[in-house]
Amino acid sequence: MKNKGLKIAVGMSTCNMAAGSRKLLERLEKESLDAELSTMGCLGMCHAEPQIRVTDADGRESLYCAVNPAKLERIIKEHLRGGSPVEAWLFNANEGDGAALLTKQQRIVLRNCGRINPESIDEYLANDGYKALEMVLKQNNPSEVCETVLRSGLRGRGGAGFPTGLKWKFALKERRDKKYVICNADEGDPGAFMDRSTLESDPHAVLEGMTIQAFSTGANEGYIYCRAEYPLAVAHLKRAIAQSEERGFLGDNILGSTFSFHLHIKEGAGAFVCGEETALMASIEGERGMPRLRPPFPAQSGLFGKPTTINNVETLASVPWIIRHGAEKYAAIGTEKSKGTKVFALAGKIKRGGLVEVPMGITIREVVEEIGGGTGTHRKVKAVQMGGPSGGCIPADLLDTRIDYDEINRTGAIMGSGGMIVLDETTCMVDVARYFLGFTQLESCGKCTFCRIGTRRMLEILTRICAGDGVPEDIDELEELAVQIKNTSLCGLGQTAPNPVLTTLKYFRKEYEEHINDKKCRAGKCVNLCSYEISEACTGCTVCAHKCPVGAISGERKGQHKIDQEKCVRCGVCRDVCKFDAVKVI
Amino acid sequence: MCGVNMGCVCDIKKSVDEMIERVGSSVEMAIPLLQAVQSKFRYIPKEAIEHIASKTEMTETKLYGVATFYSQFRLEPVGETIIRVCHGTACHVAGAEGVTEALEKRMGIKDGETTADGKYTLESVACLGCCSLAPVVSVDGEIHAKVDRGSAVELIEEREKA
Ligand SMILES: Cc1cc2nc3c(=O)[nH]c(=O)nc-3n(C[C@H](O)[C@H](O)[C@H](O)COP(=O)(O)O)c2cc1C
Ligand code: FES
Numbered sequence: 160m161k162n163k164g165l166k167i168a169v170g171m172s173t174c175n176m177a178a179g180s181r182k183l184l185e186r187l188e189k190e191s192l193d194a195e196l197s198t199m200g201c202l203g204m205c206h207a208e209p210q211i212r213v214t215d216a217d218g219r220e221s222l223y224c225a226v227n228p229a230k231l232e233r234i235i236k237e238h239l240r241g242g243s244p245v246e247a248w249l250f251n252a253n254e255g256d257g258a259a260l261l262t263k264q265q266r267i268v269l270r271n272c273g274r275i276n277p278e279s280i281d282e283y284l285a286n287d288g289y290k291a292l293e294m295v296l297k298q299n300n301p302s303e304v305c306e307t308v309l310r311s312g313l314r315g316r317g318g319a320g321f322p323t324g325l326k327w328k329f330a331l332k333e334r335r336d337k338k339y340v341i342c343n344a345d346e347g348d349p350g351a352f353m354d355r356s357t358l359e360s361d362p363h364a365v366l367e368g369m370t371i372q373a374f375s376t377g378a379n380e381g382y383i384y385c386r387a388e389y390p391l392a393v394a395h396l397k398r399a400i401a402q403s404e405e406r407g408f409l410g411d412n413i414l415g416s417t418f419s420f421h422l423h424i425k426e427g428a429g430a431f432v433c434g435e436e437t438a439l440m441a442s443i444e445g446e447r448g449m450p451r452l453r454p455p456f457p458a459q460s461g462l463f464g465k466p467t468t469i470n471n472v473e474t475l476a477s478v479p480w481i482i483r484h485g486a487e488k489y490a491a492i493g494t495e496k497s498k499g500t501k502v503f504a505l506a507g508k509i510k511r512g513g514l515v516e517v518p519m520g521i522t523i524r525e526v527v528e529e530i531g532g533g534t535g536t537h538r539k540v541k542a543v544q545m546g547g548p549s550g551g552c553i554p555a556d557l558l559d560t561r562i563d564y565d566e567i568n569r570t571g572a573i574m575g576s577g578g579m580i581v582l583d584e585t586t587c588m589v590d591v592a593r594y595f596l597g598f599t600q601l602e603s604c605g606k607c608t609f610c611r612i613g614t615r616r617m618l619e620i621l622t623r624i625c626a627g628d629g630v631p632e633d634i635d636e637l638e639e640l641a642v643q644i645k646n647t648s649l650c651g652l653g654q655t656a657p658n659p660v661l662t663t664l665k666y667f668r669k670e671y672e673e674h675i676n677d678k679k680c681r682a683g684k685c686v687n688l689c690s691y692e693i694s695e696a697c698t699g700c701t702v703c704a705h706k707c708p709v710g711a712i713s714g715e716r717k718g719q720h721k722i723d724q725e726k727c728v729r730c731g732v733c734r735d736v737c738k739f740d741a742v743k744v745i
Numbered sequence: 746m747c748g749v750n751m752g753c754v755c756d757i758k759k760s761v762d763e764m765i766e767r768v769g770s771s772v773e774m775a776i777p778l779l780q781a782v783q784s785k786f787r788y789i790p791k792e793a794i795e796h797i798a799s800k801t802e803m804t805e806t807k808l809y810g811v812a813t814f815y816s817q818f819r820l821e822p823v824g825e826t827i828i829r830v831c832h833g834t835a836c837h838v839a840g841a842e843g844v845t846e847a848l849e850k851r852m853g854i855k856d857g858e859t860t861a862d863g864k865y866t867l868e869s870v871a872c873l874g875c876c877s878l879a880p881v882v883s884v885d886g887e888i889h890a891k892v893d894r895g896s897a898v899e900l901i902e903e904r905e906k907a
Binding site: 173176177178204206208227346347348349350351352355356387388390391425426428429430431442443444445446447448504505506507508512513530544547557578581582586591594595598604707708730731732735 | 810889894
């Protein structure tokens with residue numbers, strides 16, 4: 160054997176595994192190599208998973224993307240055994256796509272994600288792990304830490320953007336025997352996954368942030384409330400907690416100080432509203448997750464009636480970096496009122512989907528078109544959905560909006576937790592609005608009448624419009640209901656539920672009118688309102704005929720194909736698979 | 746113990762006793778207890794709720810209140826294999842409705858139902874956190890990426906063969 164002293168890390172995050180990394184790991188385990196075989200989390204490049212990183216004995220790193228079993232055989236032969244990397248397959252961060260992806264990113268939250276083995280506390284420690292906690296405990300001045308976090312300008316990444324340092328100061332001020340901290344890992348926005356990825360790929364960063372949060376607010380007990388759909392995140396957290404306890408970063412008298420902190424994990428049970436802080440606390444208490452009126456705010460009376468500080472995963476993972484590098488360094492990044500970096504989950508019609516972390520202040524266009532590479536097809540970006548069910552659709556002509564809490568709010572969307580779903584002309588905006596109302600209607604806890612019944616009425620109207628039964632008055636009624644629901648709901652769920660409808664009405668009103676008046680869905684999504692036709696551009700490649708689930712397409716090889724309108728179910732598969740843009744919606 | 750059948754009442758009672766012992770019996774443990782029950786029996790049998798109510802401070806009303814609020818909990822038995830189609834935003838715009846439709850057709854059931862032979866349950870879920878690989882389907886917890894109508898049906902066909 161020629162090649163010795165290698166380190167091989169296989170991406171074993173949920174997304175990597177979905178892309179097939181488990182088979183690669185199993186294959187490598189069978190090959191008796193003189194190498195340290197380990198795992199890593201998600202690098203954020205979900206479009207090019209699974210990934211394997213090989214570190215040669217001399218320290219040279221090679222990252223292989225989109226590895227499949229066949230590719231792996233060649234990597235084993237030439238690189239792992241032969242000692243020469245397969246140059247043609249190496250990810251290059253300095254040129255081409257790699258450079259476009261990385262140049263404008265700045266990694267603070269994701270600093271270790273995909274870099275270290277998330278199951279190893281030693282790897283975290285080797286990357287300045289728990290240094291911030293040491294600094295904080297040595298200084299032993301909670302209010303000083305609150306000030307530092309306040310000066311850094313860090314705002315809550317869970318959606319509302321409240322200044323984190325201020326929240327901590329409120330809790331510290333409370334003179335009570337018992338206080339709690341909570342990490343909100345409920346990640347409810349269906350389309351956002353940065354919290355999952357951070358918990359899976361760098362759990363200690365969140366634990367360190369939480370321990371500092373507890374120290375700074377005077378709490379000695381904490382809960383991580385994690386979504387039920389994230390089993391791997393829970394497993395990694397449990398392991399990380401056990402490791403930290405063993406090494407004295409958690410538990411009694413942390414690092415020999417007088418500060419003690421105990422941490423529990425609570426798994427959610429599948430209710431979006433439990434991401435809302437008061438509902439989340441009710442859920443930890445074993446109740447139905449119903450929000451309650453604030454005040455009293457959690458800082459005064461939260462979990463079990465005690466002062467409680469609740470923060471999002473990404474907020475907490477930023478904290479150790481801020482302590483280590485200083486508030487000024489963090490505050491130097493971003494805009495006047497939005498500091499630091501924000502992680503976005505890029506998905507939808509996008510070439511390079513995944514997680515990206517960018518400095519505040521860059522434009523949505525830079526994120527979507529430069530970093531994400533645009534739609535990756537001949538189609539143009541039509542809109543970007545931000546903020547999930549509470550957010551809205553920002554149209555293509557506003558893509559130069561900067562990533563800044565206030566500027567995004569001005570468009571009618573919100574920063575939210577950082578879901579960014581890119582939509583192109585094949586997406587029907589009325590259908591998107593209907594989709595979100597379907598979601599909020601289902602997830603409304605039912606406490607407020609307008610949220611419970613109003614969202615249902617809005618959903619009925621939108622469903623009617625999509626089915627082709629809309630009437631002109633529908634639009635006015637949607638707008639009226641939207642205002643009523645916003646004004647009469649107790650929590651953020653209801654207050655923001657109409658946003659997807661309001662923003663699509665603001666920017667894509669014409670599409671609503673076409674559905675209602677012309678009975679047309681230009682995107683080809685609403686089956687009653689469109690039909691598909693194959694144009695002369697057809698080369699007769701037969702792909703669409705093979706893919707059609709109902710056998711509605713016929714034609715000779717190399718001849719123009721035809722769709723049988725009687726059989727066609729308007730699923731749009733033919734358009735999706737056509738490489739020649741020959742399938743048209745009429 | 747009175748037999749091999751897992752659903753037998755005394756077996757349920759015995760398991761639930763163990764869970765109460767392990768998880769705790771205070772009111773705030775309602776959700777973790779029900780989660781333990783479900784992870785063992787794959788749904789929440791009526792007898793388990795009755796038994797928890799008889800052994801702890803929690804009433805049946807309280808337990809049903811919790812069990813019906815959270816979408817994770819099922820009060821009916823499920824199929825051997827659970828197929829969950831993601832209907833999060835990214836999966837929706839990538840065609841998740843078509844995937845569910847194709848699976849419904851192949852299995853002869855509607856979303857949320859279990860096949861008559863008890864083999865499969867088809868469910869929708871709000872997001873599996875792999876949005877860049879949409880549409881996503883999980884089969885017994887294993888996540889499959891970039892699924893379409895055809896490959897979704899193949900997932901079942903492969904299992905049938907195996
Ligand atoms: C309906 C609803 C859902 C929410 N879901 C989440 C969530 O999944 N994750 C999260 O961190 N915050 C969520 N929030 C925001 C929380 O209520 C709270 O503001 C946040 O956890 C505070 O942490 P931060 O200051 O670090 O952002 C949600 C709010 C509402 C109204
Ligand atoms: S939207 Fe389907 S995995 Fe997130």
